[in-house]
Amino acid sequence: xxxxxxxxxxxxxxxxxxxxxxxxxxxxxxGVEGGNIRYARNAVSTAGDTNTLTLTVRSVYGKKSGTAxxxxxxDASLKKVVQRAEELAKLSPENPEYMPMRGPIDYKESKSYIxxxxxxxxxTRAEAVAKSIKVSKDNKLExxxxxxxxxxxxxxxxxxxxxxxxxxxxxxxxxxxxxxEGTGSGxxxxxxxxxxxxDTAAATRIAAQKANGSANAKAIEPGxxxxxxxxxxxxxxxxxxxxxxxxxxxDEGRSFMSKPGGGNRIGEQLVDEKVTIYSDPFHPELPDxxxxxxxFALDRVNWIEKxxxxxxxxxxxxxxxxxxxxxxFASNIIMEGGTASLxxxxxxxxxxxxxxxxxxxxxxxxxxxxxxxxxxxGTFYIENGQIKYPIKNLRFNESPVIMLNNVxxxxxxxxxxxxxxxxxxxxxxxxxxxFTFTSLSDAV
Amino acid sequence: xxxxxxxxxxxxxxxxxxxxxAALNGGMDVAIKKQLADVALAAAKAKGATYTDVRIxxxxxxFVVTRETRVQNVANTESFGVGIRVIANGSWGFASSNNVTxxxxxxxxxxxxxxxxxxxxxxDNPVQLAPQKGYGEVSWKTPxxxxxxxxxVKEKVDLLLAANALAMKGGVNFVNSAILAVNEQKYxxxxxxSYIDQDIHRLFPxxxxxxxxxASGKFESIKALSSPVGMGYEYLTPxxxxxxxxxxxxxxxxxDMMEDMANATExxxxxxxxxxxxxxxxxxxxxxxxxxxxxxxxxxxxxxxDRVLGYEANYAGTSFLTLEKLNSKKFNxxxxxxxxxxxxxxxxxLGAVGYDDEGVGTKQWDIIxxxxxxxxxxxxxQAHMLGMKESHGCCYAQxxxxxxxxxxxxxxxxxxxxxxxxxxxxxxVEKGVYIIGDGSFSIDQQRYNFQFGGQSFYEVKNGKIVGxxxxxxxxSNTQEFWNSVSAIADxxxxxxxxxxxxxxxxxxxxxxxxxxxxxTRFNGVNVINTARKI
Numbered sequence: 001x002x003x004x005x006x007x008x009x010x011x012x013x014x015x016x017x018x019x020x021x022x023x024x025x026x027x028x029x030x031g032v033e034g035g036n037i038r039y040a041r042n043a044v045s046t047a048g049d050t051n052t053l054t055l056t057v058r059s060v061y062g063k064k065s066g067t068a069x070x071x072x073x074x075d076a077s078l079k080k081v082v083q084r085a086e087e088l089a090k091l092s093p094e095n096p097e098y099m100p101m102r103g104p105i106d107y108k109e110s111k112s113y114i115x116x117x118x119x120x121x122x123x124t125r126a127e128a129v130a131k132s133i134k135v136s137k138d139n140k141l142e143x144x145x146x147x148x149x150x151x152x153x154x155x156x157x158x159x160x161x162x163x164x165x166x167x168x169x170x171x172x173x174x175x176x177x178x179x180x181e182g183t184g185s186g187x188x189x190x191x192x193x194x195x196x197x198x199d200t201a202a203a204t205r206i207a208a209q210k211a212n213g214s215a216n217a218k219a220i221e222p223g224x225x226x227x228x229x230x231x232x233x234x235x236x237x238x239x240x241x242x243x244x245x246x247x248x249x250x251d252e253g254r255s256f257m258s259k260p261g262g263g264n265r266i267g268e269q270l271v272d273e274k275v276t277i278y279s280d281p282f283h284p285e286l287p288d289x290x291x292x293x294x295x296f297a298l299d300r301v302n303w304i305e306k307x308x309x310x311x312x313x314x315x316x317x318x319x320x321x322x323x324x325x326x327x328x329f330a331s332n333i334i335m336e337g338g339t340a341s342l343x344x345x346x347x348x349x350x351x352x353x354x355x356x357x358x359x360x361x362x363x364x365x366x367x368x369x370x371x372x373x374x375x376x377x378g379t380f381y382i383e384n385g386q387i388k389y390p391i392k393n394l395r396f397n398e399s400p401v402i403m404l405n406n407v408x409x410x411x412x413x414x415x416x417x418x419x420x421x422x423x424x425x426x427x428x429x430x431x432x433x434x435f436t437f438t439s440l441s442d443a444v
Numbered sequence: 445x446x447x448x449x450x451x452x453x454x455x456x457x458x459x460x461x462x463x464x465x466a467a468l469n470g471g472m473d474v475a476i477k478k479q480l481a482d483v484a485l486a487a488a489k490a491k492g493a494t495y496t497d498v499r500i501x502x503x504x505x506x507f508v509v510t511r512e513t514r515v516q517n518v519a520n521t522e523s524f525g526v527g528i529r530v531i532a533n534g535s536w537g538f539a540s541s542n543n544v545t546x547x548x549x550x551x552x553x554x555x556x557x558x559x560x561x562x563x564x565x566x567x568d569n570p571v572q573l574a575p576q577k578g579y580g581e582v583s584w585k586t587p588x589x590x591x592x593x594x595x596x597v598k599e600k601v602d603l604l605l606a607a608n609a610l611a612m613k614g615g616v617n618f619v620n621s622a623i624l625a626v627n628e629q630k631y632x633x634x635x636x637x638s639y640i641d642q643d644i645h646r647l648f649p650x651x652x653x654x655x656x657x658x659a660s661g662k663f664e665s666i667k668a669l670s671s672p673v674g675m676g677y678e679y680l681t682p683x684x685x686x687x688x689x690x691x692x693x694x695x696x697x698x699x700d701m702m703e704d705m706a707n708a709t710e711x712x713x714x715x716x717x718x719x720x721x722x723x724x725x726x727x728x729x730x731x732x733x734x735x736x737x738x739x740x741x742x743x744x745x746x747x748x749x750d751r752v753l754g755y756e757a758n759y760a761g762t763s764f765l766t767l768e769k770l771n772s773k774k775f776n777x778x779x780x781x782x783x784x785x786x787x788x789x790x791x792x793x794l795g796a797v798g799y800d801d802e803g804v805g806t807k808q809w810d811i812i813x814x815x816x817x818x819x820x821x822x823x824x825x826q827a828h829m830l831g832m833k834e835s836h837g838c839c840y841a842q843x844x845x846x847x848x849x850x851x852x853x854x855x856x857x858x859x860x861x862x863x864x865x866x867x868x869x870x871x872x873v874e875k876g877v878y879i880i881g882d883g884s885f886s887i888d889q890q891r892y893n894f895q896f897g898g899q900s901f902y903e904v905k906n907g908k909i910v911g912x913x914x915x916x917x918x919x920s921n922t923q924e925f926w927n928s929v930s931a932i933a934d935x936x937x938x939x940x941x942x943x944x945x946x947x948x949x950x951x952x953x954x955x956x957x958x959x960x961x962x963x964t965r966f967n968g969v970n971v972i973n974t975a976r977k978i
Binding site: 036038043047093095148254256258270364395401440 | 515516519539542559563568601617618656658659660663665753756757759764847849884885886888889892893915917919921949951970972974975976978
């Protein structure tokens, strides 16, 4: 059994903690159950199951800490793992940045667990894949896709009296459809806590529409264009920015959040006033864990409000050094949107490019957060409010900071996944002026 | 998709922490592994498997991570378990478990057969496996001189902190350094009659120095010129015979961290004051410490047969290379000077093993010969698609609990046949950039259009290096780029670069791979300026 309920997890952790003789001890129990199917060329290529349960013990003497892990749960093994962590702690070098463990907190229950998702069986996955393959075959396209569901839990207890428990479910699905000539390709990706919201046939229909619509693309000159980024494209671009909401790297002078001359950009107008980015584990569309492993309860935090940097995350060590309150990095990210639909954003565009997806984004310059990457799986030229024709893929060199200064309009935020990390976000489609494309690609 | 964004593969971070001493015991006896493998082979056969392979794996990692004057982390991790792959009713099935007992492996074998039979119901074409003669009981070990796990943690910490101190004294603002040691103890058995015991060692020392100009708020970094290697701790014993002189010292089979740290410290101070590049066409002179990554992305990935056929379409992508281009025997991949070799045996490389993860003895083969595409990379269930009778021996799984699939071998550019030094390559260049060290990297999903940065950029004018540049990236198209090769230095300059985190597959798996080359000149490549103001 990989998924423990709160009471069983608490009882086991209490038992383990009782074996500790260290100055401080933290014990955590985590488990994952789930499975996946991968398919290509309209047929299943691999399928797997996951079932893991792990106990981790962190023991501390002064500022020396040691960690040990085990996946056996008889009494002798539980004692052994505590002893092992204590031995390692005694042998470890002192960490001058060590911060004491935190005591009990009040936190509200998370809404991230959905029983229907936890009940997924191998047959459920196979049926979802069969529906997707059927749509591809009906459209005379070749499909390659991936579905994965996970139920996971984590419970943490420490010798200062902290106890936290969270359980969650996730299902992700992605699909690429290509025409037989290899001249058109389309993509769709979905991620939910609740499997009832996942419609693999509908997602595949969108991918199929893009595959057929993107065939025989025309080349245009690279340069600065107004773009409409669909949520899956915007998510991948912005994920690279969210990682930088950290006070320490900013204060150290090596981040786009660093202020020239020293300090960070909290209080500065960094991007357009239409931009508000926050975390909220209680958002109904993106529920997440309501406490973190440092022992903090999580609630709504505004990172950027109407374009102004409001908060950066502070580790306990850095907060103490800077004499401010510690501010944990939350587990989800939401960007507020507007009310327009994607179609309305297109309609309001005189000349521009619709970007379905971005690919292989990498950091070029940490100072300006300049990123490079390419469009993929459906790029279209817009003229007088209408999609005119598919265009060849383009490489961009652009910073999300510059991009968010050039926001023309935002659509309605929707749940989207990053194609690289598979993490879910709530991100709107966005219309951006002067987005910089630097070369053409022949890739389909 | 390509190289992951992080240095350390995620699978390594999720392994189980252990004590240092535990890493030094030999693990399960090989005779017991054979007994367990035989139990699994019999259990799978009894359930109807027509082919079975069993991998009992113990994966050890050690990380020592520091910054400035502090040790941030010392961790030893271990992961042990069994992965069983079968063919039943013509379809693949796979299952894994950390219960490595007779009962555990038998149950896992049965689960693998059940998965195969379920998949067979929606199968169009049964698996065709290239025949492989059993080797009997054999073994292979990375030819190391000093097991990194036997070197005390204190010795590693002392080296890293001494190197950090040198950088801080030299005036950098920040320095991060680390040593990562890997030991894969892999036992493979198959229904072909192979029982293969392998002990594979890898090592990666690295650092980054950062300099900040307080007045302007600008910062620059330079990374170490070390490579991750398929060697033991001997790699960290400096040896002047393994050094390559020039504008900055570079390293072959032995690395001098103190010297490289001193050079990087001076380098980053120059880089922050360097001239911002003027965009335009330049001849590029690319050092092996840089070129390995360009080879990885633009040559090694597009010649993976699973990409060519569409199996990676939903994630890593497909390839601009096709079976038609291969079969034409005249697809002009690069200039006549370009010879690309795949090699799973090369000394010191990350990909070197005696046998791959489906029991095929490793080998070397040509991929590009005199500029023409002559082969791809294929494993046992793909060999027939290329009309081959046997696999290339490049099947790999990152762990016992991941299914093995086609992964790139070491793919390298052969050294130039003519006697040529780096100075010879530079002396005829009117307007060029000499690039040392790898940086930013991005390439499209069919591997046509790419953009690469680097670590140190030197401006070349009228045959001479005249100073340092910054904000340099180059963009090109794979076929155009490799056709622009105008000179390759000889074997005296040949070195390997590489990474632990070559990523592919869903769920993603990391592969460790090296790419060798000598310094190479590419004519007329488009260079862009990457400086921006926010």
